[in-house]
Amino acid sequence: MTKIRECEVLVVGGGPGGYPAAIRAGQLGLDTVIVDKHGLGGTCLNRGCIPSKAFIHAASKFEEMSHIAEKADMGLTLEKAPVLEMAGLVKWKDQIVGKLTKGVGTLLKGAGVEIVAGWARFEDAKTCVVTLEDGSTQTIKAQNVVLANGSVETELAFMPFGGPVIGSTQALELSEKPEKLVVVGAGYIGLELGIAFRKLGSEVTFVEAAEQILPLYDKDLTRPVTMWLKKNKVDVHLKCKAKGVSQKSGKTFLEFEDAKGELQRLEADKILVAVGRRPLTEGWGLENMGLDMDGKFVKVDERCQTPMRGVYAIGDLVGEPLLAHKATAQGELVAEVIAGHKRVFDPMSIAAVCFTEPELVGVGLTPDQAKAKGLDVIVGKFPFAASGRALAMEGGADGGFVRVVARKDDHVIVGIHAVGKHVSELSGEFALAIEMGARLEDISGTIHVHPTLTEGFAESVLASLGHPIHISA
Amino acid sequence: MSEYRYKLPDVGEGVVEAEIVEWHIKVGDKVTEDQHILDVMTDKATVEIPCAVNGTVTQLVGEPGDVIAVGTEILFIAVDGAAPAEDTPSEEKAEPKAEAAAQVDAQPEAKPEPKKDAPKAVPAPAPAATKAITASPRKEGERVLASPAIRKRALDNDIDLASVPGTGPAGRITHRDLDDFIASGGRLMAAIAHGGGVNPRAPRTGVEEQKVIGLRRKIAENMAHAKRSIPHIAYVDEIDMTALEDLRAHMNAKRQGDQEKLTIIPFLVMALVKSLPDTPQANAHFDGEASVLTKYEAIHCGIAAATPNGLMVPVIKHAESLDVWQIAAELKRLGAAAKDGKCTKDELTGSTVTITSLGAIGGIATTPVINAPETAIIGVNKMQTLPRYDAEGRIVPRKIMNLSSSFDHRIVDGYDAALLIQDIKAYLENPATLFM
Numbered sequence: 001m002t003k004i005r006e007c008e009v010l011v012v013g014g015g016p017g018g019y020p021a022a023i024r025a026g027q028l029g030l031d032t033v034i035v036d037k038h039g040l041g042g043t044c045l046n047r048g049c050i051p052s053k054a055f056i057h058a059a060s061k062f063e064e065m066s067h068i069a070e071k072a073d074m075g076l077t078l079e080k081a082p083v084l085e086m087a088g089l090v091k092w093k094d095q096i097v098g099k100l101t102k103g104v105g106t107l108l109k110g111a112g113v114e115i116v117a118g119w120a121r122f123e124d125a126k127t128c129v130v131t132l133e134d135g136s137t138q139t140i141k142a143q144n145v146v147l148a149n150g151s152v153e154t155e156l157a158f159m160p161f162g163g164p165v166i167g168s169t170q171a172l173e174l175s176e177k178p179e180k181l182v183v184v185g186a187g188y189i190g191l192e193l194g195i196a197f198r199k200l201g202s203e204v205t206f207v208e209a210a211e212q213i214l215p216l217y218d219k220d221l222t223r224p225v226t227m228w229l230k231k232n233k234v235d236v237h238l239k240c241k242a243k244g245v246s247q248k249s250g251k252t253f254l255e256f257e258d259a260k261g262e263l264q265r266l267e268a269d270k271i272l273v274a275v276g277r278r279p280l281t282e283g284w285g286l287e288n289m290g291l292d293m294d295g296k297f298v299k300v301d302e303r304c305q306t307p308m309r310g311v312y313a314i315g316d317l318v319g320e321p322l323l324a325h326k327a328t329a330q331g332e333l334v335a336e337v338i339a340g341h342k343r344v345f346d347p348m349s350i351a352a353v354c355f356t357e358p359e360l361v362g363v364g365l366t367p368d369q370a371k372a373k374g375l376d377v378i379v380g381k382f383p384f385a386a387s388g389r390a391l392a393m394e395g396g397a398d399g400g401f402v403r404v405v406a407r408k409d410d411h412v413i414v415g416i417h418a419v420g421k422h423v424s425e426l427s428g429e430f431a432l433a434i435e436m437g438a439r440l441e442d443i444s445g446t447i448h449v450h451p452t453l454t455e456g457f458a459e460s461v462l463a464s465l466g467h468p469i470h471i472s473a
Numbered sequence: 474m475s476e477y478r479y480k481l482p483d484v485g486e487g488v489v490e491a492e493i494v495e496w497h498i499k500v501g502d503k504v505t506e507d508q509h510i511l512d513v514m515t516d517k518a519t520v521e522i523p524c525a526v527n528g529t530v531t532q533l534v535g536e537p538g539d540v541i542a543v544g545t546e547i548l549f550i551a552v553d554g555a556a557p558a559e560d561t562p563s564e565e566k567a568e569p570k571a572e573a574a575a576q577v578d579a580q581p582e583a584k585p586e587p588k589k590d591a592p593k594a595v596p597a598p599a600p601a602a603t604k605a606i607t608a609s610p611r612k613e614g615e616r617v618l619a620s621p622a623i624r625k626r627a628l629d630n631d632i633d634l635a636s637v638p639g640t641g642p643a644g645r646i647t648h649r650d651l652d653d654f655i656a657s658g659g660r661l662m663a664a665i666a667h668g669g670g671v672n673p674r675a676p677r678t679g680v681e682e683q684k685v686i687g688l689r690r691k692i693a694e695n696m697a698h699a700k701r702s703i704p705h706i707a708y709v710d711e712i713d714m715t716a717l718e719d720l721r722a723h724m725n726a727k728r729q730g731d732q733e734k735l736t737i738i739p740f741l742v743m744a745l746v747k748s749l750p751d752t753p754q755a756n757a758h759f760d761g762e763a764s765v766l767t768k769y770e771a772i773h774c775g776i777a778a779a780t781p782n783g784l785m786v787p788v789i790k791h792a793e794s795l796d797v798w799q800i801a802a803e804l805k806r807l808g809a810a811a812k813d814g815k816c817t818k819d820e821l822t823g824s825t826v827t828i829t830s831l832g833a834i835g836g837i838a839t840t841p842v843i844n845a846p847e848t849a850i851i852g853v854n855k856m857q858t859l860p861r862y863d864a865e866g867r868i869v870p871r872k873i874m875n876l877s878s879s880f881d882h883r884i885v886d887g888y889d890a891a892l893l894i895q896d897i898k899a900y901l902e903n904p905a906t907l908f909m
Contacts, residue, residue: 124531124551126500290532290549309536342628348616410643412618437618437645 003138005114007033009338010128010142012120012284015042016049017315017327018148019104024335025146026111033140034113035120035130041101042150043316044324047169050100052189054093055172056196056355063199084200086177093172116140122285125308144310144338147298148331149284151277151316156184158244164252165245165271168193178202178269182254184242186213188354190274191225195357198234205266206236207256213238214354217417218366224399224419228357240264245271279317294319302344304334312338326350351431353424358398361423363430364415367405376408380440380464382456384420386471389451395421402426402460404440411439422453429454440465477526479548481513481541484522488515490542493535494687502530504550511548513541514687528552538686618645626651631680688783699845702761706882707840708890710898714856714872717904724797732798737853737874738776739800741828743907744900745851746772746793749826752893754884755849756825766848766884775824775844776804778811785811786844788824797907832856832874839877848881849890851897 011022014036022034039046062082069078108115116138118130126145130138153167161167166174171193179202183194186208198204206213206229213229213236214222229236239259246253246265253265279297291306291313292299298306298313305312312334315327333343354360370377384390384400400420406413416430433443440461448458455470462468484491491513498510504524511522532549535541617634619627623646627634630651637654639646655678685693714737721735728734749756753768760767772793775786787807792800810816827844830853841850856874863869876897880890900907 124500288531290534307534308532343625344628346624412643436620437643439642441642 005033005116005138005140007031007114007140007142009033009144009146009335010035010140011146011148012036012128013042013148013150013315014040014104014115015148015150015315015327016044016324017150017331018042018146019108019331020328021146021148021314021331021335022113023107023111024332025338026108026113028335028339030144030335030339032111032113033116033142034108035116035118035128035140037117037119039101039117040104040108040115041097042148045097045100045104047172049324051093051097051172052168052192052196053355054096055089056192058089058092059196059199060357062201066201084177086175090173090175120284122288125289125291125311128285142310145312146331146334146338147286147306147311147313147317148315148327149280149317150327151322152280153273154276154278156242156273156275159242159271159273161273163245164268165273168272168274171197171270171272174270180267180269181205181272182207182266182268182270183272183274184254185274185276186210186236186238187216187274187276188214188356188360189276190272191356192354193272193274194234195228198232199357204234205268206234207240207242207254207266208236208238209241211239214356214360216352217354217360217362218368220403221360221362221366221417221419224358225356225360227399237264242273277316277322281317302346303337304330304345305337321350321352323350323352347435348437349431349434351427353427355424358395358400358420359422359424360417360419361427361430362415362417363427364413364434365405366415366417367403370405370414375414377405377414378408378411378464380404380406380460380462380468382460382463382468382471384453384456386459387451387453387456389453389455390420392451393421395453402456404443404457404460404464406440406464411441413438413440413443416457418456420453420456426453426457429457475552476531477528477550477552478546479525479550481543481545481547482522483543484513484515484520488543490540491515491520492540492686492690493537493547494519495537496533498530498533500530500532504528504530514691519687524550526550526552538684538690618643620645623648623651630655630678631682688785692783695845696842699842703843703845704882705840705843705879706885706887706890707877707879708887708894709838709875709877710894711873711875712898712901713861714874714901717901718856718872720904728798733801733805735797735801736804737832737856738804738828738830739797740901740904740907741851741853741897742772742774742789742792742800743797744897745774745826745828747900747907748893748896751896752885752889754889755880755893757848757884758825758846759848759881759884760846761883769825771825773823773825775827775847776807777827777829777844778808780812780814782814785816785821786824786827787811787816787820788822790823826850828853838875841877841879843879843881848884849893850879852877852879 008030009025009032011018011032011034014034018034019040022032025032044050062084065078065082067073068076069081105115116130118132120128120130122128127139127141130140132138153169155161159165168189177200178197181194181197181202181204183190183204183206186206190206191213194204194206212219212222213226237256237258241257243255243257243263246255252268254268254271255263255265258264281296281298289308289311291308291311297319298317300306300313300318304314304318314330314334316322330345333345336343349364351361351363365373367377367379381401381403385396387396390396390400398420400423402418404413405415413433416433418426443458443461444465448454459468459470463471466473481491494512494514496511498504504510505527506524508524509521510524513520513522528550530548531551534547541547618639619634624634632654634646637646637650640650641647717740721740725734749772754766756772757766757768771791774789774792776789777784777786787810789800789803789807795803807816807820810820824844824847826847827850829841829850831839832853832855835855837854839852839854841852843850854875854877856872858870859873860868861871861873876894878890878894
């Protein structure tokens with residue numbers, strides 16, 4: 001006889017969409033259960049955002065120390081080159097992950113949410129059977145269901161994960177640094193990890209099917225990243241298609257078709273496949289729920305509601321962009337909708353960042369996108385080479401800049417992008433400006449702190465108005 | 474276990490879609506064959522939908538108010554044991570049942586759509602005011618400029634920000650703009666009658682959003698259709714009811730035990746029976762699209778009735794074949810059936826002219842909305858004792874009642890409308906002639 005737990009809200013998936021949904025539902029006094037098999041925190045905390053950022057930070061530190069050991073700089077010398085011990089790096093990263101996921105558990109309990117560790121499988125839209133870790137099952141019947149099942153890495157059918165072929169998850173768990181790493185896919189995940197491995201000393205090569213890296217950004221923005229890759233001897237094969245893996249005399253090769261259609265191969269210790277993520281729509285009984293689909297995603301309305309009353313879906317499961325902060329916003333929203341509040345998901349924009357070298361951040365429209373929408377825009381740009389703060393932290397020489405795009409008629413800002421060291425931290429101000437409907441004059445009229453990178457934003461605005469202070473107009 | 478997908482059956486001839494009025498089951502319920510599971514409304518009637526199989530409900534598609542095409546899968550049932558044939562056989566099985574239900578249980582017939590409730594149907598003031606204030610220059614479809622906090626406030630107050638004029642930079646909507654909009658939008662200060670401790674001048678901020686479904690939506694559609702497509706001409710005259718009232722009092726005093734008490738309406742029906750043959754275009758249906766006017770010899774007189782669900786119009790068939798007592802009896806019977814929702818489809822269709830009465834409530838005149846496709850509607854207003862001059866110039870008390878009527882001006886000229894009403898007036902003021 002299986003136990004039956006009845007609740008008001010059942011959240012499936014403990015990632016950055018699901019756990020905020022559960023916490024908010026708990027705060028609102030709803031009897032809430034959250035189910036996750038792979039530990040709270042989801043892809044973001046366990047296999048994505050956080051561990052990769054820890055990994056990237058350590059790699060950058062290693063690279064800086066290596067440089068100084070090689071050649072004294074800023075009056076600093078190191079007698080010996082730093083030594084990388086991968087197991088130690090992974091352990092340090094795991095500690096951070098452990099601290100955060102434990103924190104999520106504490107927050108959930110604090111909000112009165114019941115955590116069930118196991119795999120949920122729906123029998124119908126409101127009933128799921130959870131297979132617990134000890135193999136027993138528990139049935140949960142819920143008045144409201146929040147699907148936050150997230151996404152998984154996309155595998156290439158002709159070279160599935162295993163052996164030398166790894167995904168981003170395994171890339172963060174390697175016990176040894178690969179001497180030769182080939183990365184299939186030069187989107188943000190592939191670039192972030194590939195660059196980090198390069199900093200750790202791996203020989204890194206990219207194979208990308210599109211004609212540029214980071215296909216979602218324009219070439220002005222990606223140029224500093226391209227420059228870094230060149231400077232660090234990272235080959236990027238564009239317009240090339242991976243074809244498979246071959247072995248010869250104990251060595252592994254990635255076979256790929258180049259732009260001319262000729263078959264080439266690259267030797268690799270590891271081949272990192274980073275060709276995107278897809279919503280996790282299999283293995284948990286979605287087919288038993290009778291929901292509508294929107295392509296590969298679960299279809300929801302502006303309240304994250306499926307056509308089935310009381311069934312909601314959020315995050316990576318429901319569509320682009322597959323970003324943790326979007327999922328979190330939807331998670332909070334959906335809990336409030338269930339509690340009877342009026343909420344709709346109607347952001348003006350969702351900011352995105354890439355922790356490449358240097359970093360990229362984008363909110364709203366690029367100049368090209370704005371023009372494609374028929375907007376008459378003005379564009380202002382400010383290079384970090386003219387920023388005292390950037391220069392003072394070795395950030396002025398990488399070609400980074402801030403760029404603002406505004407409507408010509410009323411100066412309302414429609415897009416802000418930046419590339420440069422540490423610019424990911426500017427994303428908050430950028431998003432706020434767009435969300436509040438700021439005009440150029442609102443930004444130029446806001447005193448920006450000296451010495452910070454945010455001055456660059458104000459200067460880009462002044463540039464768009466024709467009177468920048470720190471560059472010539 | 475297998476899944477049975479129940480499709481919305483054909484609920485009547487020519488019906489291609491129906492509106493969900495109410496589910497009587499929910500996910501997880503056990504259902505049995507023939508169980509009444511769902512009410513849907515077509516443009517003809519409310520229909521009870523029976524279940525076709527035994528099993529457990531796994532999914533309902535659509536909620537009250539949704540309009541569903543015939544043939545759409547609306548219900549998923551986990552069927553115990555062997556799978557009944559999911560497709561055609563079961564469907565066909567279901568269809569006749571649904572049709573049978575339609576006939577037996579046809580309920581609020583929304584088609585007869587007179588105007589009687591017109592004053593009540595006027596939209597609430599807030600939405601009206603919302604319309605009145607239109608926005609500063611913003612292109613159609615372009616998102617308004619407003620911070621997340623403003624957007625949330627607007628949502629909470631059911632305000633479409635596209636209609637709020639923004640006074641901020643570049644037309645940005647400020648909190649002040651929203652305050653002003655709310656203040657001017659019908660959310661006016663209203664004193665609370667006995668507000669012990671409550672500030673009687675506190676602004677009322679509550680808003681209730683109600684989905685207009687079922688009979689009410691039908692009424693709304695029909696009213697809008699009638700007003701949009703028919704150029705109405707209204708005509709009001711006063712009737713001296715003194716003689717008729719004397720006669721009515723006398724007849725009621727003399728009535729037999731099995732005779733219903735007479736109201737004014739049976740006399741008015743009789744007057745219509747006498748008058749309409751001379752103005753046959755006012756006892757007719759007009760199909761504007763086909764430009765065909767169908768004039769009827771029979772007088773099938775619709776009587777607008779307020780019911781708990783809204784306006785309904787049961788029909789006195791062949792009024793010309795009934796005497797005044799029979800009309801009164803039929804009125805009583807139909808009125809009760811309408812209030813209980815027990816009118817048959819037949820009793821709710823086929824009227825050739827409609828009478829509406831708000832007289833009991835008051836009001837000196839109305840402009841009734843024609844019950845399309847009819848061409849005339851006659852309304853009874855409040856009767857009151859008023860001073861009038863008699864033949865000798867003396868002021869005398871008379872029982873005066875206005876008759877308010879509307880005609881389809883495409884078909885009925887003002888001249889003919891006036892003649893008809895004057896004819897009715899003559900009958901009512903000289904009630905003996907009704908019995909000639």
